[in-house]
Every structure is written in structure tokens, then in C-alpha cells.
Amino acid sequence: MATSESDFLGDSLAFTSDLLESYGKLDISKRTYVLGVLVPSLGFFTLTILTAVLLELPLFVRLPIPGLGALVFVAAALYPKVYLSQRKVAIEKQLHLVMTHMTVLSTTNIDRMEVFRTLAAEEEYGILADEIAHVVHLVDTWNQSLDDACRRRAKEVASPALSDFFDRLGYTLGAGQELSDFLLSEQSAMIQNYSTVYEGALGNLEVMKDLYMSMILSMTFALVFATVLPILTGNDPTATVSAVIVLFMFVQVGFFLAIRAIAPYDPVWYHPEEEDAPTDLRLLASFVLGATLTVALVVITAGGLFNFTPVGLGDLLFFLDEVPLPLYLAVPVTPLVIPGVVYRIEEQMITARDGEFPNFIRALGATESAKQSTTSAVLETLREKDFGPLSPDVDRLYRRLNMRIGPVESWRLFSVDTRSYLIQKFSEMYVIGRQMGGDPKQLGELISRNMSTVNQLRQQRQQAAVTLIGLLYGITTSSAFAFFIGLEVVNVLADLTEEFSVSGSGRFDFGQLIYAGVYDIPLIEFLLLTIILFNGVLSSLMIRTIDGGNKMNAYIHFVMLVWLGCLTAVGTRMLVSTILAV
Incomplete structure (x- = not known):
């Protein structure tokens, strides 16, 4: 027991020492940071404590308020160490x-x-x-x-x-x-270290997914509790539900930021600044189309709901006798799936090109070295080989070199055509190495080996993303089910209270036991739908962060998650009302 206490004390002293040392490594002076950041955060923490003491709200609503202040103060106190950690991550990711x-x-x-x-x-x-x-x-x-x-x-x-x-x-x-001898001997150790760091980050993401599921389920229980409890206590349910929803959003944002910090840096897309890629017009057109249709549906939905326009969502969904409120959220965002699908198809093509590039660059380097010829002469025969989705780009590279366009410019346009971040980096290394007299066979094998390793690690990352997708879709379904079960139970009890009040004999006032009058059911339903929308945004961004793809792809999962939550809400209310009505 004494040994464990001494170990804990030693670790605490070591952590404190490292933290104080990190204050001196900031870009600003220690005095400026303490007076400009640490002291104001302490004042905010004190203010939240006073607010929680003075507000007349339930205890479970007041407790998170000083928790927020404590979070801000702890974040300010630990930021210097986090700053150094971020520098470490920024260095190791590249x-x-x-x-x-x-x-x-x-x-x-x-x-x-x-x-x-x-x-x-x-x-x-x-x-x-x-x-x-x-x-x-x-x-x-x-x-x-x-x-x-x-x-x-x-x-x-x-x-x-x-x-x-x-x-x-x-x-x-x-x-x-020699520098070259040392670096060549370091390649295997470098690749192994990169793989270890990459796989370690994926392992940390697995832990974060478990924590996320636990926290979201806890917040779901708290939100259902906040929805149902006021019918017995008579408190304002709108205030309690709103407070838990804000806390729910804080939890999701916190986990999103944590996942973004932990996820390995490995972008898929190359975004050229000087020139547009051949597919840019199609990608832009899909986004404009999706955004335009979404805005149009929002205008129609809102205008019909508030009688501003002659056509409403009910006219579009004419086959429904009555449009459930959740569909007013799901239908307008549906066109955003258009850019999501188009970007997803393009990203799959980029991934396929990345898979073929190691074979191409290794064959190019080996053939150039064997024939002692130029890249253009080698590509004349090499372009006939099947490199899958990369073949059209190889053919265009040959045509540019054959038209006497400079090698640097030709390879740059080759990178723009492929839209691949890795191909851009490694092809630039290859052409510069060739221009400066490097051995093409050695360059090709070096680049091919390193890129193959990255491609293998990306496959593991994709598997982690697939498990996250299943988790988020399951959490969305279960959370929406729980939210609207609580809401429908309250709604049914409110109807029963009204019936008893009308038909009662007057000897017992049912409203003294159940406070149904404090509820504004449409408003609470709107708040719960807000959570579904917010969950769709954050969950889709988490998926894109883990798989490293373009953020536009998040539209697919955003639309599907919103529809899943809204359909679960509609189905749950119908199911509960049917069961309780029997």
C-alpha cells in the first residue's frame, strides 16, 4: 500500500514538473500566459460556481454548470503540455x-x-x-x-x-x-516506427469508440429522465430537456475533437492550388445541385409550415394523410446525398490509383535503369501495361513528355489528374531525384516500398472506420428510440389526465399526481429532433475523420443518419401509441 502511494506521489511530482517546464516552451512568456489565460479561466470557474449556487433549478441541471467552468480552467492549466504534445504529433505524422x-x-x-x-x-x-x-x-x-x-x-x-x-x-x-548510407540503412527502422505509431493511433481510436458509446448511452438515459421526470415533479420540462441537450452536444463535440486529435494524419486527396483537376467541374456541379435542391426544399418546407408559400411538404408527400414532424427535418436535407455519392465515387478511384502506383513507379525505375533511357522512352512501352484506374493518367503523362513539356510540369499535371496526396508527394520525389542524378531503380524501389506500407496501413484504418460506422448507426437508432419512447409515454399520460379531468367525479384531482400541463409536446419534439440533426452532423464528421477521406463524403452518412433517426422517431411514436391504446 505504501509502495503504491509512493509511486502515485512520484508520478504526480513528475507530471507537475513536466507541466511547469512546458510553460517555458510556449511561444509567449510564462507571465503573459498566466495573466492573460490562466487567471481569466480561474475567474470563469468561480463565476460558474456562483451561478450554480444562485440558480433555482434541479440539482442534476446545476451540477454541469461548474463542471463546465472546471473544464475550462483545467484546459487552460494543461494547455502548455497539450501544446507540446500537438507539436510532437505534428512532427511524427509527416x-x-x-x-x-x-x-x-x-x-x-x-x-x-x-x-x-x-x-x-x-x-x-x-x-x-x-x-x-x-x-x-x-x-x-x-x-x-x-x-x-x-x-x-x-x-x-x-x-x-x-x-x-x-x-x-x-x-x-x-x-x-555518408548521409545517403545512413538514411538508406534507416529506412526499415523508419517504416517500422511509422507503422507502430499509425497502429497505436488506431488502437487509441478503438478505446475512444468504447468511451463514446458509454457516454452517449449515459446521456441518452439522462435525456429520457429529463423528459419523463417533470410529469411527476411539475418542473419546467423545456428547461431540463434543453440543459441536457446542451450537455449532450458538449459531449459529442468533445469526442469529435478528441478523435480528430488522435486520428493519424494521412490525407487521401491532393488539392492543387494553381490548377483545377479534370474532375473538379463534376464535383462542383454535384455540390451546387445538391445545395440548390436542399435550399429549395427548406424554403418549401418552412413556407408551407408557416403558410408563406402555396406549396408545402404535404403537397410533395401527397401520398401521406398527415406528414409527421420528423419528416420536416429529413426530407429537406436529402439532396445533399448527391455530392456525397459523387465525391465518394471519386475517392474510391483515388484509392484504386494509390494501390497501382507502387507497381508503376517500381517498374518505371527498374526499366529506366536497365535501358539507360529517358522516362518518355520507357513510358512508350510501359503505358501498354494495365495499371487499372492509373492507366489513363500514365498515358497522359507519356503524351505530355512526348510533346516536350518539362518533366517537372508533366509530373505535376500527372499528380493533379490523379488527385492523390501520396502520388503527388512520391512522384515529386522521384522526378527531383532523377533530375539530380539519382539511380532510378533505387528511387523506384524506395518509393514503392514506402507507399505499399502506407496502403496496408490504410486498409487497417478502413476497417476501423467500418466498425465506427456500425457503432454510430446503432447508437443513433437506440438513442432516437429511447428519446421518443419517453416523449410518447408523456404524451399518452397527458391525454389520460385530460380524460380523467373531464370524466372524473371531483373526489380526486388526477392533476395533483401527474403534472401534464407543464409540457409543450411539439416544442420538446422539436428539441429532440435538433439532437438527431446535431448527431448526424457530428457522427458523419467522425466517420470522415477516422477514414481520412474528403469531408464532402460526410454528406452521405449525414443524410442516412438523419433519416434513420427520423424514421425511428416516427416508428417509435406509432408503436408506443398503438401498444398503449390497446
Whole structure:
């Protein structure tokens, strides 16, 4: 017992020490952060405590208020450590690309310092480029050797993986080994480390999914409790339901942000800034069509509901005697499925091209090396090989090179055509490596091996996304079922109370036992539908965050989740009213 207490005390002291140390590594001074962020958050926490004490609301409604203040204060206190953690994640999520790029450059005929300067100028690498720029600054400004600069910078970086790499690189270069030899020998270790980090992130997502399910089920119970309890207590149900709904939204937003922070950084799409891809017009047209139809349905639905327009949703759904309220939410958002489907089809094509690119680049490099010929001459025969969805792009690459368009520009347009982030990065590495005198066979095998590893990890990520989809759809169904069971029970009890009040003998007032008069059933139903809409938005974004796809694809799941929740609401109310009416 004493040992466990001492271990806990030691861990607490170590955590506190690391936290205080992180305050000194912020971009602003420690004094500015404490006075500008920490003190105001403490004041907000105090204000929420006073609000909870002074408000005359049920205890379970007041308790979350100081909880929010405590959350803000704890977040402000822990932010410096979180900031360093974010820098660590930002470094490690692109470390494999930077090391592959560095390896490609090191095998060419340029100086090793030029390798570091080239990578430091790559703005896309973000914090990693800044860290490499620090090494360049130590060499160019302070006249240190490259090995000393690497060892010095290794003590300052937030990522243990990059720190270890800089440290080993510094000692290896100091011992006289060539940069290219060291980096080529590091490839297997780099790929293994990247796979470990990637799979670890997917494992953390599995834990988050379990926590999310537990929290949402708890919040569902709380919302049903807030809906049903006022019929016995006489409290305002609108206030209690609204308070729990706000807490429900906070929980979902918190989990979404946590999942976004944990999910591995591995974008699928390449978004060129200078030029539109051939498919951009079709994608834009699908979005405009879906958005226009949605706006039109919203206008028709709202106008008919409030008698602003001669045509309403009831006229569109003429086959229904009475349009249930949930359909006023589900029908208007339905056209958004159009851009979702179009973007989904394009993303599947990008994924298929990614699967074929390792074979293509390996064959291209090996053939160029064997024939000692140009890329254009090799592609003349290689384009006849079947590379699946990548074949049309390979053919266009050959045509551009054959028309004497520069290699860099031709490969850039090739990347634009494929719309693939990985193909853009690796094809750029290949063409630059070839221009600087690198061995095409070595470049092709290096790029092919690394991209194949990423493709295998993406398959695991897709499996995690599939399990999340099943979980979110199940939670949506069960939550909507629970919400509207509670609402319909209250509605039936309200009708019974009214019947007893009309036919009662006067010896017993049924309204003293059940407070049905405090309910505004249509308003509460509207609030519950708001939760279904919000759940559809957050759940669809969670799915897109985990699978790494384009956010436009979220429209598919958004529409399906909203329809699932609304149909469950309609079915539940019909089922409960039928059972209780028997």
C-alpha cells in the first residue's frame, strides 16, 4: 500500500514538473500566459460556481454548470503540455515523408547541407521543416558543423522519434559515414516506427469508440429522465430537456475533437492550388445541385409550415394523410446525398490509383535503369501495361513528355489528374531525384516500398472506420428510440389526465399526481429532433475523420443518419401509441 502511494506521489511530482517546464516552451512568456489565460479561466470557474449556487433549478441541471467552468480552467492549466504534445504529433505524422524525401535527395549529386536546405524550404512539412531550418540556422549562422547542429537540436525537439533521429544522425556523420548510407540503412527502422505509431493511433481510436458509446448511452438515459421526470415533479420540462441537450452536444463535440486529435494524419486527396483537376467541374456541379435542391426544399418546407408559400411538404408527400414532424427535418436535407455519392465515387478511384502506383513507379525505375533511357522512352512501352484506374493518367503523362513539356510540369499535371496526396508527394520525389542524378531503380524501389506500407496501413484504418460506422448507426437508432419512447409515454399520460379531468367525479384531482400541463409536446419534439440533426452532423464528421477521406463524403452518412433517426422517431411514436391504446 505504501509502495503504491509512493509511486502515485512520484508520478504526480513528475507530471507537475513536466507541466511547469512546458510553460517555458510556449511561444509567449510564462507571465503573459498566466495573466492573460490562466487567471481569466480561474475567474470563469468561480463565476460558474456562483451561478450554480444562485440558480433555482434541479440539482442534476446545476451540477454541469461548474463542471463546465472546471473544464475550462483545467484546459487552460494543461494547455502548455497539450501544446507540446500537438507539436510532437505534428512532427511524427509527416516524419516518414520527410525521411523518405531526405533519403531520395541524399542519393543524388547534391551537397548534404543542400539536402537540409531543400527540406527546410518545404512549407508543406510545417513544424518538421521548422526543425530542419533550426539545424540549417545553426550551421549557416553560428558556423557549427552539421553533426554538432543535429546533436544540439536533438535536445530541444518535442518528438522523441525526431530527437533520436537527429542524435544518431549527428554521431554517425561525426564518425565519417555518408548521409545517403545512413538514411538508406534507416529506412526499415523508419517504416517500422511509422507503422507502430499509425497502429497505436488506431488502437487509441478503438478505446475512444468504447468511451463514446458509454457516454452517449449515459446521456441518452439522462435525456429520457429529463423528459419523463417533470410529469411527476411539475418542473419546467423545456428547461431540463434543453440543459441536457446542451450537455449532450458538449459531449459529442468533445469526442469529435478528441478523435480528430488522435486520428493519424494521412490525407487521401491532393488539392492543387494553381490548377483545377479534370474532375473538379463534376464535383462542383454535384455540390451546387445538391445545395440548390436542399435550399429549395427548406424554403418549401418552412413556407408551407408557416403558410408563406402555396406549396408545402404535404403537397410533395401527397401520398401521406398527415406528414409527421420528423419528416420536416429529413426530407429537406436529402439532396445533399448527391455530392456525397459523387465525391465518394471519386475517392474510391483515388484509392484504386494509390494501390497501382507502387507497381508503376517500381517498374518505371527498374526499366529506366536497365535501358539507360529517358522516362518518355520507357513510358512508350510501359503505358501498354494495365495499371487499372492509373492507366489513363500514365498515358497522359507519356503524351505530355512526348510533346516536350518539362518533366517537372508533366509530373505535376500527372499528380493533379490523379488527385492523390501520396502520388503527388512520391512522384515529386522521384522526378527531383532523377533530375539530380539519382539511380532510378533505387528511387523506384524506395518509393514503392514506402507507399505499399502506407496502403496496408490504410486498409487497417478502413476497417476501423467500418466498425465506427456500425457503432454510430446503432447508437443513433437506440438513442432516437429511447428519446421518443419517453416523449410518447408523456404524451399518452397527458391525454389520460385530460380524460380523467373531464370524466372524473371531483373526489380526486388526477392533476395533483401527474403534472401534464407543464409540457409543450411539439416544442420538446422539436428539441429532440435538433439532437438527431446535431448527431448526424457530428457522427458523419467522425466517420470522415477516422477514414481520412474528403469531408464532402460526410454528406452521405449525414443524410442516412438523419433519416434513420427520423424514421425511428416516427416508428417509435406509432408503436408506443398503438401498444398503449390497446
